[in-house]
Amino acid sequence: MSANDLRVAIVGAGPAGLYAAGHLLHQHDVTVNIDLIDRLPTPFGLVRAGVAPDHPEKKLVIDRLFDFYLDHPRVRFFGNVELGTDITHEDLDARYDAVIYAVGASDDVSLGIPGEDLPGSHSARDFVGWYNGHPDFRDLRFDLSGKRAVIIGNGNVALDVARILTLGPRNLSQTEIADHALAALTRSAIEEVIILGRRGPEHAAFNNPEIEEFADLEGIDVEVEGVDFDGLSEQPVWNVRRKLKTLKQLAEAPSGLQEKRIILRFMTAPVAISGGAKVAGLKTITKTASGEQANTIETGLVLRCVGYRGAAVLGLPFDDARCTIPNEHGRVIDPNAASSGVYVTGWIKRGPKGVIGTNKKCALETVHCLLEDAKAGRLERSAPEIEGLEALLKQRKSDWVATDDWRRIDMAERTNGADQERPRVKISSWNELLQMATS
C-alpha cells in the first residue's frame, strides 16, 4: 500500500453505503480500500428488505450495479457485525483513515394517539420487514382474519403495504416475497384496505409512478374519497397536477366490480385506536366542506406508515430534532471531539427522503469532502501497527459474514428461486442465514 492509499470503513451496506463505495472506487488519483460493515448477514439494505417484492425492476440495481461494487477486489464485506455490540466507533476510528456512516433511519415516527400499542397495531417497518424476509421480523404475526385493514399515512410505503395486502397469491407467488408472508397472505380474509391521508390530495405523500400503478392492479378496485376535484384550485406544480389527474381517473373508474378494494381516503386524521385486548377499530375525523365528521372504522389491523426516522449512533453526535447526525455536506460536526475523518451519507445524513438514486448524489458530496480532507492532510491516518478488523473480529465475532459467505446465501436463494420460477426464495431466519454462510 502506498502512502497515497486510503483505508475507508463504510457502516451500512444499503444503497447509501454502496453508492459511497462506488464513488470511492471510481477515483483515479487515489487507491481506496473499502471495508463494508453491516449488521445483517445480507447486503443491500432496503433494496433487499424495503423495496416491495412486486417491484422486481427496482431490485435490478443490485445485479446491474451494486454487485460490481460488492465484488470489487478492493472491497471487503463484513456482515453480521453490529456497531456498538461487536465493534465500536473507536475500533473503526483507530483502524481506518476515514469512516462513513450510512446507517439509514432505524426508528419509526409514532402517531401519539391512544391505543397505538394495542396488539393489531403495527409500524410499517414491522410489516415490510416481515413480507420481505428481514430476519428480525420473520416471527411477527399479523391478524389477517378480518375483512378490513387500515393504513395510516399515504406515502410510497403505504401504497406498497396496500398492494401486498390485496394482490393475492396469484400475483405474489412468482415474486421473492418471504414464504411465511406468502402463506399467511394466501389465507388472508382481507378484502378492503383503507389508506388515510390527513390532508388533501395536493399534499399526498406518494410519488406519481406508484399511484399510477394503482390503475392496473389486477382484481382490485381503487376508490378515492374525501376529494372535491372541482373545488381544488389550479396547482402550480406539475408533479401535483400529474397526481391529481391520476386520482381523478381512479375516482371516475367504475367500481364494485372486483373482489377487493383499496380506498384512498383524504382529509382524514386518526384520533384513537379502540379495543380491549386487541385492536377493534380506529376513530377518525374527516374534514368536509360542512365541518368535521367523526367516524369509527371497524378493523382488527392498523398499520402506521407515517415515516421513518434516524437513530443515534453510539459515540457520535446526534441532532434530536432532525434525527440525523449533524454534518456539513457529509462531514460530521462534533463539538465535543477533535476526531476527524468521520462522515455520513444517506438517510442518517439528510433524513429519510428521496428515492434510491438520491443517495448517489448524496454520497458523491460526502466522498468529495473525504477526498478533499485526505488531500489537505486533514485525516488522522490509521496506525499501521494496529491489528486489522479481521484479526479483531476473529476474537470478538468469529461468525462474521464475508463476501464469499454471502454469495453462498445468494446462490442458494437464487437456485431455490429458479426451481419455483421466482427471482429467489429468501432465507429469512438468522440461524439459517448463518448456517448457509458457513456451509
Next chain:
Amino acid sequence: MAFVIAAPCVADYSCLEVCPVDCISPGPHSAEFDSAEQLYIDPAACINCGACVEACPVSAIYKKELLPEKWAHYAGVNAEYFEQARDAATNKEPA
C-alpha cells in the same frame, strides 16, 4: 422517435452521465433533483442513440414504441415534463 424513461426509474442518473446531447433531466446539479421522483428524456432533443438504455441500472428506459403496455403513458409523461418546464420558464420572463 425517442427513448422514454418509465416507472422503474430510481433517479440513479447513470443515463444522464452517458447522454451525448444532455437531454435528460433533472440532473444532480439541479435544485429539483433531491425531490425528483424519476428522470425524464426530452423527446425534442433525444437523438435516439440508446446509450442510456445500457447505462440504466434498473432497465427503466425503452424505445417509445416498445414501452410495455402498463407504462405506455410514460411517453406522454416524459414529453409533458419538458413542456411544463419550458412553459414555466416562459412565464417567468418579464413581459
